[in-house]
Every structure is written in C-alpha cells, then in structure tokens.
Amino acid sequence: MSHETETMESNRQLMQSILMDGFTELDSELEAELAANTMETLFGEGTQNFKEGEVVRGRIMEITDDRVLVDIGYKSEGIVSCSEFLQADKMAVGDEFDFYIEDPENEAGLPVLSKMKADRIKNWEKVQEIYEADGTIEGTIVRRVKGGLKVDVGIDAFMPASQLTFRPMGDLERYIGEKMELKIIKLTKRRRNVVVSRRKLLEEQRAGEKEELLKTIEIGKILKGEVKNITDFGAFVDVGGIDGLLHVTDMSWGRVKHPSQVVQVGEQIEVMVLNFDPQSERISLGLKQKTENPWKTAVDHYAVGSVVRGRVVSMTDYGAFVQLQEGIEGMVHVSEMSWTRRVRHPNEILELESEVDVMVLTVDPDSEKIALGIKQTLPNPWKQLAEKYPVNSTVTGIVRNLTDYGAFVQIEEGIDGLLHVSDISWTKKVPHPSEVLERGQEIQVRILSIDPDSEKISVGMKQLETDPWLAVIEKMPMGSVVEVEIAKLVSFGAFAKLENGIEGLIHVSELSADRVQKPEEVLSIGDKVTAKVISISAADRKIGLSIREAQSDLDKSLMKEHGQSGGASVDVGAAMKGAVPSSMMQAGRSLADVAHEMLAAVSKAEAARNAEAEAPKAEEKAPEAEAEASKDEAEAPKAEEKAPEAEVEASTDEAEAPKDEAADGDDAASEDADAESAE
DSSP: OHHHHHHHHHHHHHHHHHHHHHHHHHHHHHHHHHHHHHHHHHHHHHHHHSOTTOEEEEEEEEEOSSEEEEEOSSSSOEEEEGGGOTTGGGOOTTOEEEEEEEESOOTTSOOEEEHHHHHHHHHHHHHHHHHHHTOEEEEEEEEEETTEEEEESSSEEEEEGGGTSSSOOSOOGGGTTOEEEEEEEEEETTTTEEEEESHHHHHHHHHHHHHHHHHHOOTTOEEEEEEEEEOSSEEEEESSSSEEEEEGGGTOSSOOSOGGGTOOTTOEEEEEEEEEETTTTEEEEESGGGSOOGGGGHHHHSOTTOEEEEEEEEEOSSEEEEEEETTEEEEEEGGGSOSSOOOSSGGGTOOTTOEEEEEEEEEETTTTEEEEESGGGSOOGGGGHHHHSOTTOEEEEEEEEEOSSEEEEEEETTEEEEEEGGGSOSSSOOSSGGGTOOTTOEEEEEEEEEETTTTEEEEESGGGSOOHHHHHHHHSOTTOEEEEEEEEEETTEEEEEOGGGOEEEEEGGGSOSSOOSOGGGTOOTTOEEEEEEEEEETTTTEEEEEHHHHHHHHHHHHHHHHHHTTOOOOOHHHHHHTTSOTTTSOTTOOHHHHHHHHHHHHHHHHHHHHHHHTSGGGTTTHHHHHHHHHHHHHHHHHHHHHHHHHHHHHHHHHHHHHHHHHHHHHHHHHHHHHHHHHO
C-alpha cells in the first residue's frame, strides 16, 4: 500500500507541477494579451483625442535644416517647418510650444503641425480679452493696403488712414515697420476681423495732458512739443493736448522763406508761449523769443563802412540776402554789385550758400534792415575816368543802345556815355538817333562831362566840328541881303537854306508886301530868292529872313538913283502896278528883274517884226504901214490928254499907300506871333 500510495502521491505532485507550469504560462500569455489590448486601447483613445483644428502642447525633440520634430504625446512625432518659428536660431531641443494640428496623420503616418496657427488662435483669444477690457495692444505696421495699413497685433488687423493721426497723412509708407500702441475699436468674431486705431489712444492721452496743461500754462513759459503739421505760414506744435501755432515770423530773427527750413514734422522742439486764449484754447508760440534779439546790438557789431563776410542765403530779382550771423541778414541790391556791369539778376555774380565780402552801407535796427554792397569792396573805376578821359578829349566807342532821347556809347567795358540827340549835329534836327546811328557802329565822340558820383558821362559828336553858326553870324550880320534856296514850306512860312546847311525862317508875313494866305501861293520848294537877315539868335540858333524887306530896300535904292538923275520922285511900284502883269510881280522879285524880263519880251517882239519886214510882201504892205503910222500920229494927242488923269490916279495911290502899309504891318505882327507859337 505504501508503494502504491507513494506512486499515487508522486503522480499527483507531477500533475500538480504540470498544472502549475501551465497556469504560469497561461498567466504570462494572458498578461501579455491584456497588456497589448490596453496599449491598443490607449493608442486608439489618443488618436481620437488628436483631431484636426485642435491646439496641443508639444516639446521639440529634434531640429533639422528645414523642419522640427515635436513630441505631442502621439504614437509618432509631429513635424513643423522651421519657417514657423520667428526666432529659429534661438530655439533648442526641449523647448515647449503650442501647436495647431493641421492633419492628425499624413501619408507617412506623422501628424502635421503649425506653430503660427496655434499662435493666432491664442492671440485671437488675447485680442478678445483686451477688446472686452477696453485696453491697448502693441502692433507693428506691416504694409500699406487700400484705405489704410495692415497691422500685426498677433493676428492681422486693419487700421484706416484716418485713425493713424489727428490729421490725414498722405505719406503712409514711412510708418511701415514701426511699432506703436493701439486701441481696438471694432472686433467681429464670426469673420475674425479686427480694426485698430492709434488716433483714439492719442485722443485719450491728449485729453489728460490737455487738462493738466490748462492748469499750468502761462505767457512766457517754455513748453516741449512735437511738430504735427507744416504750412506756408507756420507750423502747428502739439504742446500737450493742444496744438499751438508757431508762425513763420516767430521762428527766427532772420529771414525764413518757408517753415520747413527751420522745423520738420515729428521733430521735438521747445517753444515759448507768446499768447493764450482760454476760451478758444488757442496758443501762439515762438521759437526765436528764447534768444535775445541780435538786432539790438547790430549797430555796434556792424558799423557803416566796415567790410564783413557773409553767406548768400536767398536771391530775388532785385538783390541777394546775405546772412551775417544767426538771425541777422542784409540785402545787396543789384545796383550795388558791380561798378561797371549792368546786373539784371544776382545769379550773374553770386551763388547760393557761397561766402562773399560785403560793405555795410546802412543799418536800421528798428526796421531790422541792413543795406550791403559788394562793389564798394573793390576800386571804383569811375574815380579814375577824369584822369583817363579828360573833358574835350576824343575817344572811340561803340553804339550799344538807342533811345528816343539819344544813344549810349560804350567807351570801355561796363562804362557807357550818353550821346544826346541834340549833340549829334549842329545844323540837322535829328528826331531819333536811329536816323544817323546803328547799334554796334563804331564812332568817335568828344567827352563833354564826367560825374563820378552819379556815374554818368556825356559825350557829343557835333563837338568834333566847328560850330557853323559862328561863321554864319560873322558872314551874315543883321541887315545883310543873301540869296537862299527854299527847302521846306510850312503853314507859318518857309525854311530857306543858307551856307553850311543852316536854315533860316521866312515868316509868312515876310514873303511879300501883299498879304499872303499860304506860302504855296508864291513859293515852291527849290526856288531861289533874295532875302534880308532881320533877326539872329545865337542862343536859340535861329535866323529870321524877309523877302518883303529885301524888295523894299531894292525899291528904295532904285528910287534914290532916279532922284539923283534929276527926275521927279515917282513910286515905281505904284506906277507899274497896272502896267506889269501880276504874274511877273512874284514875291521877292525886284523891279530890275521884272524890267529885264519885259525888255526880253520886247526884243523878242521886235525880232518877229523884223522877220516879217524882210518877207517878199513887205513892200506891198508899206502903204498900209504908212497909213497906220499917220493914224498913230493922229491918236498921240489923245494919249497926252489922258496923262494928267494918270498922274491924278498915281497921287491918289500914294495917299492911300500909308494906310495899306499900316494894315500890312498889323497883319505881319499877328502872323509873327502865330509863327512863334507854331515854332
């Protein structure tokens, strides 16, 4: 029994051992299976939790040239492009960031992640919080878009141009890349649109500064401000909530052509309060008032006659402004730039920003004006002219310009002499110098006078010749009788040529003893007549002639000769007035001339009769001639009877002659007056 019992016990233990080993293996297999099921379940659950569009936390595991491997607790690591990191050079393995799941698993089984999208989601939440709290956010101007600017505030935002500053700005490009504090004024959750404003933030800040400024502002106080805008008349400066006007005249003690020469937009400057109106909240500001007015000591620093150096700062048509020191400028007129050149514009001699030596001519500190001269720093050539060109010396010049009153003759470079129209000819009346001279013509002139102070020279052409009037006065004294040629007929008489081209006037009352209405009735141009010199004016250069008096003198001479021969005193003119044709008694013709003409006519008639006498029929006509001769002898007593009647008429004419001469004298006097007024 014991052996069987042992055998059975041994078998039982063996079976138990086999069973225990089997259970152990089963337990191991079961545990392995359970463990596998648990991991699959966990991985399944992880895959379900990581969905597209979610934001998860991840740790950088590896960094390559173009991508980053990130552990987000998934069965495989996610990949992120290096461009997603703004500071890729500073990141390191182990750094943790939030990532946006774009694709839970791509074709390679790896999740695709984005850091930028995760940042936007986080930033959007931050923007919402700031908007709801009415706070401020920092943004960077990215680029210019239609109507305004694109701003990066963690997400893309839009800022209208009107919300950038208080006044519209035309140049928005200069703000690109600039960081600034902004106010969120509009947020649309559905479209995720954000509108920001810098102006609203400035207005809020301005309101607080303005309130503080109004409590402390006073005239004469120095304030710090920022130039906000520039106009032609000045600049607007923000001095803490209020824009004050800095006028262009208050920018500098010197001349300011435009405010942009002194200040620029955005510049921080210190200004003085000149005036303030609390009601309208208007402030007048000054920049130059911070320093002492240099014009108060200008007289001491710039004595009249002193030579100083300055800088040309501006030019006008009439001169140039030279800065002598900061705040003091003087003007050089174009007439004070050269002794000899005629300067039409300062740029012919000067250049902007160039330095020049000038002489102080006048100083007026009250009007803040200084007159300067450039030519005064150089020798004056006009002072040397009297020695170089003495009066009455002859020089050669070039006609540079012609005017109504004369011509300007260039004697040397920059020095012109005036040749007056009255100094061109002794005898010829020159209405305009162009009738005698031409531009560019080279002529000789005589120096008449030099005035260095007025910078004037008078020259003459006629002075190169002897005055013909002197010879005429010597050769033709008062009362002399001359033969002249009619040169011109005018309403009040006739001009007759004498020697040397001089003309004398025969007044209409001096043309004839008879009354003459128009000179054309008795004279023609080119006629040669005998006239008497009745007046000479050397000062006025006028000679008066008379045909009437020359004829009267000749008549008296003939009468005197007739009286000396024993004949009775007879008025030849009255006696022949009816016998001589009026066409023969032209003005200025003497009785001797008329007698010669009548004798010539008689001789011509006698020659004709002689020719007839020599004809064949002369003998046949002889009885008729004798008959006519006896007839003439019979009529002779009758002619002698009429002679007394002729003598009576002659005596009547002589009685009436004084009356006629008196009337002619009155008419002549009135016509003389008319002639003088016409001249």
